[in-house]
Amino acid sequence: MILIQVTARAPGKAILFGEHAVVFGKPAIAVAVKRYAHVTITPRVDSEIYAEAAGLEVSGYLDLEEETINTQAYKFETGLLKYVLNALKTIENRINHEVKGLNVAVEIDMPVGSGLGSSAAVTVATLAAAARYYGQELELEEVAKLAHHVELGVQGAASPIDTTLSTYGGAIYLSPDAESLVKLHLEYDLPLVIGHTKREGNTGELVLSVKKRRDKFPEIIDPVFDSIEGVTEEARRALQEGSQERLGELMNINHGLLDALGVNTEPLSRMVYLAREKGALGSKITGAGGGGSIIAYCPGKIEEVIHELQLVEEAFPAEISPDGVKIEVKG
Ligand code: PMV
Secondary structure, eight states: OOOSEEEEEEEEEEEEEOTTGGGGTOOEEEEEEEEEEEEEEEEOSSSOEEEEEGGGTEEEEEETTTTEEEEOOOHHHHHHHHHHHHHHHHHHHHHTSOOOSEEEEEEEOSOTTSSSOHHHHHHHHHHHHHHHHTTOOOOHHHHHHHHHHHHHHHHSOOOSHHHHHHHHOSEEEEOTTSSOEEEEOOSSOOOEEEEEOSSOOOHHHHHHHHHHHHHHOHHHHHHHHHHHHHHHHHHHHHHHHTOHHHHHHHHHHHHHHHHHHTOOOHHHHHHHHHHHHTTOSEEEEESSOSSSEEEEEOTTTHHHHHHHHHTTSEEEEOOBOOOOOEEEEEO
């Protein structure tokens, strides 16, 4: 049976510890945040697939066979439609049913290209909505696996952090072998603030620049990765114990180590230090850096930190989303 309207919602994420080092086999800790991508699928009278992300002023017709997008949008936003295209194609292959005659409306209530995992959230939501539209229920494990595959297909490289959090929600510890993901059960909320610059960081280029620095100074940079690993392991214990001061201090150390890797920028640094000045217990770059976002841990100081960061850039509270992908069916 073809349903009239299916909406799937998937959260974005923020990396708390271990970005970049994770690419070199070290652990990381990340949380899903209550900022979502919503993907709504409705039928069309013709057999086209029309996708639109109205808020981003991007729309286009997707050709699954030719794998092309007929759109006039700017570069990055067109990129977002690639995830939709690839996800729909993945569903077509997975359910053995031709995917056509659809309108796909994408709404994203988080900054795009700021390291908050908007592309993974769109991918996960598109997969879940499209499967359900064709009457199939995918296990979460499969959604996460397919979504990671879509990200790899579009980006060439991607860790499973974003797609895992968009699928399952909550907090995760990604173990050093990058194979096993451990769900962290936090018995309290983390008062986090995200500050983001208007400049996008290019994750691929930044990962490459870290690799170059590592190849140039292996004896210096390998111990930096080892230190980040130590920070992440210690932070895992601090999170489980609810030890606030320690957690904040570990974030600050992690920030310094990211700076040593060369992914810091002046606007990010400014936000990191402003947050601490206004009472954050810890603050650091989150994600790839080079632009993008910072995260600050602000028990009792959320308003003050947000206010201060908003004087220079954009900022918002980042509550942890315990929910992963959710589907709603109408009609
Ligand atoms: O794309 P972002 O900003 O969420 O950061 C990705 C984190 C990295 O460790 C730099 C890369 C990766 O794939 O893990």
